[in-house]
Amino acid sequence: MPADETPPLLALRGIGKKFPGVIALAGVDFTVRAGEIHALLGENGAGKSTLIKVLTGVYSSDAGETRLAGKVIRPSSPREAENLGISTVYQEVNLIPTLSVAENIGLGRQPGKFGFLNWKAMRRHAREALARLEIDCDVDTELGSLPLAIQQMVAIARALDLQAKLLVLDEPTASLDEKEVAELFKLMRQLRATGMGIVFVTHFLDQVYEITDRITVLRNGELVGEFRTAELGRLQLVSKMLGREVKDEEGRTATPSNNQPVSNEAPLLEVKQLGRKGVLHPLDLTLRRGEVTGLAGLLGSGRTETARLLFGIDHADTGEIKVRGKSMKINSPRVAAGLGMAFCSEDRKVEGILPNLSVCENIIFALQAKRGMWRMVSRTEQEKLCTHYIQALRIKTSSPETPIKNLSGGNQQKVLLARWLATQPELIILDEPTRGIDIGAKAEIEQLIAKLRADGLAVLFISSEIEEVVRNSTRIAVLRERRKVAELTGAEIDLHRLLHEMAGLSKQP
Amino acid sequence: MSSTQKSSWKNSPAVWPLAGLLLLVVINLIFSKNFFTISQLDGHYFGTPIDIFKDGSICLVLALGMTLVIATGGIDLSVGSVMAIVGAVAATMLQKGQSLPVVLLTSLGVGFLCGLINGLLVCWARIQPIVATLVLMVAGRGIAQVVSNGQQVQILDKHFVFLGNGFLAGLPFAPIFVTALYGVVWLWLRRSATGLFIEATGDNETASRFAGLATDRVRCLAYIASGLCAAVAGLLGASFISDADPLTAGQNMELDAIFAVVIGGTALSGGRFNLLGSYLGAILLQTLTITMYFVGVASAVAPVPKAVLIIVVCLMQSETTRRWLRGLWKKGAVA
Secondary structure (H helix, E strand, O other), X not given: OOOOOOOOOEEEEEEEEEEOOEEEEEEEEEEEOOOOEEEEEOOOOOOHHHXXXXXXXXXXXXXXXXXXXXXXXXXXXXXXXXXXXXXXXXOOXXXXXXXXXXXXXXXXXXXXXXXXXXXXXXXXXXXXXXXXXXXXXXXXXXXHHXXXXXXXXXXXXXXXXXXXXXXXXXXXXXXXXXXHHHHHHHXXXXXXXXOOEEEEEOOOHHHHHHHOOEEEEEEOOEEEEEEEHHHOOHHHHHHHHHOOOOOOOOOOOOOOOOOOOOOOOOOOEEXXXXXXXXXXXXXXXXXXXXXXXXXXOOOOOOHHHHHHHHOOXXXXXXXXXXXXXXXXXXXXXXHHHHOOEEEEXXXXXXXXXXOOOEHHHHHHHHHXXXXXXXXXXXXXXXXXXXXXXXXXXXXXOOOOOOEHHHOOHHHHHHHHHHHXXXXXXXXXXXXXXXXOOOHHHHHHHHHHHHHHHHOOOEEEEEOOOHHHHHHHOOEXXXXXXXXXXXXXXXXXXXXXXXXXXXXXXXXXX | OHHHHHOOHHHOOOHXXXXXXXHHHHHHHHHOHHHHOEEEEOOEEEEHXXXXXXHOHHHHHHHHHHHHHHHOOOOOOOHHHHHHHHHHHHHHHHHOOOOXXXXXXXXHHHHHXXXXXXXXXXXXXXXXXXHHHHHHHHHHHHHHHHHOOOOOEEOOOHHHHHHHHOEEOOEEHHHHHHHHHHHXXXXXXXXXXXXXXXXXXXXXXXXXXXXXOOHHHHHHHHHHHHHHHHHHHHHHHHHHHOEEOOOOOOOOHHHHHHHHHHHOOOOOOOOOOOHHHHHHHHHHHHHHHHHHHHHOOOOOOOHHHHHHHHHHHXXXXXXXXXXXXXXXXXXXXXX
C-alpha cells in the first residue's frame, strides 16, 4: 500500500465492537481515499454492516478511532454523520413512497420558518439536487410510482444534498436490473470524478471488478486485508472472503461416493428452465433419489431463491417442474408438501418455528397440516413420533411440552428437521441447516444427511460453508449472480474447482 | 392442548379472570345482602347470579367466536352490526309469517355470509383485519335498516321468544344453550386439529404456511365462526326484548367481546387461546356491570370501574408486571 502524503478522506483504525456474546468487529482498519470507489466485501457475519453502522453513527464503537480528512470524529447519530459529510444509502430505499420526490429530498431539513414550509424553495432545491446528478424526473411525482432504480437515485440525491464528502452505498444494486445498474455506475463514476469517496457494498463480484478501485475484505469481524482491485484475482478474492487459501495440491476432499445403482426410473424432481424475473435466471436441475445435491454459491447468488421456487413459496414465471416424470404446478408449500417435498428454511425464527407451541406440536405440525383438519394425529401417535425424534436426533429439551422458543438454536433446528422427517418426505431441501448452531450439532446434522441419502431420499443441500457442501454432496450445482454456472459430479467435486466456478473463472481453471 | 393438561393451574391464563370474579363475589358478599339470594317462582329460579348468566349470554357467545379470530392474530369489529342485521332479518321474516326453522337457518346463513365476507377481505384482499371488519361494522347498521325498512320490528312468535326468555329445568335457556355451544366448539377445536391450526397461524403465520398449512383457509374459518356466533347473539338479543332495533341492537358489543377474550388470556397478537378464559372473562364483565347497579354507581360513570378492572387483569397477565410485583413482595419481606 503506497503511503499517501495527505491524510486519507476516511481512516478507521482499530475499530472494535462487541455485542452480548459476539465480537462483531475486532481491530478493523478501513481507509477510503478521496476520488475512489472502495468495495467492502465479506460473507454473512463478516462485520460489513456493523462497520458501516459504526461509520454512520448508528452504533458507537468500543475501540479505535475514526478520522475524516485527518480530524477525529465520533458521530453519535446518522444525522450527525450526515452533517459531518458522511451520507448513506441503504439497500432498501429508506424513503417514504407516498411522499413526492421533492418532499423526500427535503424531509427533515425543510426550508421554511416557524414550522411553515417554503414549498417553492423545497421544489427548487430538489430540482437542483436532481439536476446535479443529471437525473431526469419530476419532483412532484409520488416516489412510490417511480421505478426502483430512480428511487435509488433519488435516495442518492437526498444523501448528496448535504455537502457529502463520503457516500456509503449498502447493496444499492441488489434489486436493480442490468440497465439500471449501468445508470447507477455512470452516476458513481461521475461522483468519483468530483473527488468524492464512495464505499460500495455488494455481493456481485462482476460489479466489484467493473467499478471499484480498491477492495477491503472482512471475515468474522476481522480485517483480511486491503487490495487494489486490479491486483487481486477473482479466485484470490473469493478465497479471502471464504477464508480458504487454495493451493493447487489441496482441494480434493473425501466425497461421499455415489454408489447408488443407476436406475431407469424418472428422477424424483426435474426442473427445466425454472426462473423468475429479477430473482433467478432460468436454470435446469435434476434431483434423484439417494443423491445429495449441493447448491454452492456466494451470498446473493440465488441459492435460497432456487429453493423457494422449488417449494412453491415464490412463483416461477418461466420453466417447468416434473415430479416423478409428471409435470406439476407447485404454487404453494402445501402443494409441495403434498408431493412429498420438505423445506427447512434458513430463517428458523421467521419461517420455521412456531415459538409458543410445544416441541411436540412443532414436530407433528407438518404431518398434521398434510393430513388436514379432521384426521388428527392421535395422542399416542404424537407421543410415539415425539419420543422417537427427540431420541433419534438427540434433541435436548426438558420435556416434549416445552415451548420451542426455550430451546437452543441447534435443538430448534433439529425439531424442524424432525417436523419434516415425520412427514416421510422423498425430497428434503435443507437451506443452511447448520447456520448458527454449535459444532457438535453440526456434525450430527451432517450424519443425518448421510443417513437420509442412504435411505433413498433426495436431498438438496444449501450451505455457505463451502467445505460442508463439498463434504456432503454427491453432486454440486454452482450458482453465480443468480445463474447456474456449472454442475460438478463425482470426481469433479473439489474445493479448488468449486472456488473457480463460484468466482467466475471457469475458462481458466 | 397437551401443555394445558400438564401445566399447573397457576399457569393457566384463566386464573386471572377467575381471581377477578372471586374478588367481585367477595365485594358483593360484603356490600349487598341480596346479591346471592335465589328465589323460586312457578318452578323457575330467579336471582342475580342467574341474571348474570342470562344477560351475559350475548357477550359469552360473541366472545366464543372472537376468541378464534383473535387467536389467528385478527380481530372482528363487525359482530355488533352483524347482530343488528340478523335481528332485523329474523324479525322481518317472522312478521311476514315464515316458519321458525326457516328463519333460524336463514339467520345463521346471514351470519355465515358476513363472516365469509370478512374472511375474504382479510385473506384474499389482504386488508388489515381491523379495517376489513370496520367496513361491515359501519355498513352493517345501514343494511339492518334497509332490511327492516328503518323501523323497529316487534316479534310475536312465542317459540322465538323462548330462545331468550324460556326456561329449561328451571334455569334460563339462553345461557344453557351458550354453555353447551362452548362445549361443542371446544370438542371441535381440540378433538380435531383445528385448534392447533388456529394457534399455529396466530403464533407464526409464515412458518405455518411454509410447513404446508393453508393459513388463509384457517383464518377465513375463524371469521366465519365469528359470524355464526354473532348470528346466534343477534337471535338471542332480538328474542330477549321481542324486538329488533337496527340502530341499537348489539351496539358496542364487539368491544365487550374483545375485552372478554383479552381478560381471558388470549393475546391480541394471536397464538394460544383459552375458551374457558373467554367464558370467565365474559361472566366477569357481566358481574361487574350488575355489581355496579347494586353498589349504586351511576350508569354514566359505570365504564370507569370497568376500565380499571380490565387494566388490572391485563396487567396481572403480563409477566413483566408479575415479576415486578414479586420483586416488591420480596423486598417487603426482607425489610
